[in-house]
Amino acid sequence: MGISSHAEKFAAPRLDAQGRIELVGLNLSQIQALLVEDGQPAFRSKQIWNWIYQRGVTSFDDMANLPKDLRQILTDKYVIDRPKVISEQKSRDRTIKWLLEMSDGQQVEMVFIPTPSRGTLCVSSQVGCTLTCRFCHTGTQPLVRNLGPHEILQQVMYAKDVLEEWPSQGEKQARDLTNIVMMGMGEPLYNYENVAEALKICMHPDGLGISKRHITLSTSGVVPQIIQCGEELGVNLAISLHAPNNELRSEIMAINNKYPLEELLEACRNYPGVSASRRITFEYVLLDGVNDTDDHAQELARLLYNIPCKINLIPFNAWAGSGFQCSPLKRIEGFARVLEGAGYDAPIRRPRGRDILAACGQLKSESQRKVREQNE
Ligand code: SF4
Numbered sequence: 001m002g003i004s005s006h007a008e009k010f011a012a013p014r015l016d017a018q019g020r021i022e023l024v025g026l027n028l029s030q031i032q033a034l035l036v037e038d039g040q041p042a043f044r045s046k047q048i049w050n051w052i053y054q055r056g057v058t059s060f061d062d063m064a065n066l067p068k069d070l071r072q073i074l075t076d077k078y079v080i081d082r083p084k085v086i087s088e089q090k091s092r093d094r095t096i097k098w099l100l101e102m103s104d105g106q107q108v109e110m111v112f113i114p115t116p117s118r119g120t121l122c123v124s125s126q127v128g129c130t131l132t133c134r135f136c137h138t139g140t141q142p143l144v145r146n147l148g149p150h151e152i153l154q155q156v157m158y159a160k161d162v163l164e165e166w167p168s169q170g171e172k173q174a175r176d177l178t179n180i181v182m183m184g185m186g187e188p189l190y191n192y193e194n195v196a197e198a199l200k201i202c203m204h205p206d207g208l209g210i211s212k213r214h215i216t217l218s219t220s221g222v223v224p225q226i227i228q229c230g231e232e233l234g235v236n237l238a239i240s241l242h243a244p245n246n247e248l249r250s251e252i253m254a255i256n257n258k259y260p261l262e263e264l265l266e267a268c269r270n271y272p273g274v275s276a277s278r279r280i281t282f283e284y285v286l287l288d289g290v291n292d293t294d295d296h297a298q299e300l301a302r303l304l305y306n307i308p309c310k311i312n313l314i315p316f317n318a319w320a321g322s323g324f325q326c327s328p329l330k331r332i333e334g335f336a337r338v339l340e341g342a343g344y345d346a347p348i349r350r351p352r353g354r355d356i357l358a359a360c361g362q363l364k365s366e367s368q369r370k371v372r373e374q375n376e
Pocket residue numbers: 129130131132133136137138139140184185186187220240361
């Protein structure tokens with residue numbers, strides 16, 4: 001049976017430039033099917049899977065419990081890849097931003113945000129974005145393509161390499177990378193199948209072993225996939241909300257015309273597992289004079305009534321051409337007070353990585369500008 005006969009099991013085997021099959025992104029039964037086809041015993045797949053996802057090796061030669069001849073067969077036919085690193089920038093606040101290049105030359109950014117209590121990796125799901133949320137600079141870059149499950153996982157695995165999170169890199173007292181947010185470039189629910197495949201391997205106890213409670217998927221509100229995501233993955237849900245009514249939200253987020261607030265909030269109320277201890281996060285970027293008055297805050301409080309949630313208030317990262325300014329801090333504090341008075345948890349998010357343009361909605365904007373300048 002050749003590779004093509006795997007079409008039903010694999011959407012498409014991912015081959016590198018030398019025609020070798022990329023193993024990152026394949027689940028255990030997919031690896032097993034390939035090995036059995038090669039005439040190898042099925043139990044080897046579990047060993048290979050462990051080396052890839054639990055020990056982080058990238059060379060078959062390092063898979064010490066495999067016979068030497070099998071290691072050679074694997075080296076000839078398969079590959080365990082990482083993205084190419086184009087740049088790494090470290091912020092004064094210890095945020096790290098990487099520009100990563102995939103095998104076809106497409107680039108995405110990924111950001112690691114450490115705090116005293118956790119380390120969060122913000123992962124991209126698409127190259128560019130189909131949506132054009134008006135406050136988001138990333139949204140000015142048209143969609144080039146979806147990332148495959150391997151490319152989503154490779155981001156996480158590369159971060160683990162850099163942060164020295166694999167056992168072979170020595171014992172660590174505590175992990176730096178504790179949380180994942182699908183909040184980088186792209187709308188993850190417009191690439192649901194690939195995101196789901198990648199997250200299942202992330203969460204698998206014998207995979208990367210990151211608990212679903214430590215994974216958050218952020219969406220602009222693709223209603224049909226929200227419930228599916230909750231049922232199949234059970235990860236935390238974050239909604240880019242940014243307005244308390246349909247009129248304003250449609251003005252700044254075109255997706256609201258397709259999936260208006262009534263439908264979006266109904267999906268949130270029905271999100272599997274949502275409770276006081278498992279709240280939905282609503283992201284709300286404060287745009288000066290647009291969505292930041294006390295009336296807006298009261299409207300928001302009424303809108304989210306009865307949904308177990310917290311509201312993250314995000315100071316806007318102004319960029320030329322957006323037409324928006326960040327609300328003054330006093331206004332943001334006033335907005336937060338109204339929400340807190342109504343019983344909501346409404347923290348003001350401290351901007352991270354501003355000096356390296358790693359903040360929300362800024363991904364890839366600066367790197368694209370540099371490429372444009374080089375080509376001019
Ligand atoms: S906020 Fe998210 S969905 Fe909207 S344009 Fe930016 S990347 Fe796309």
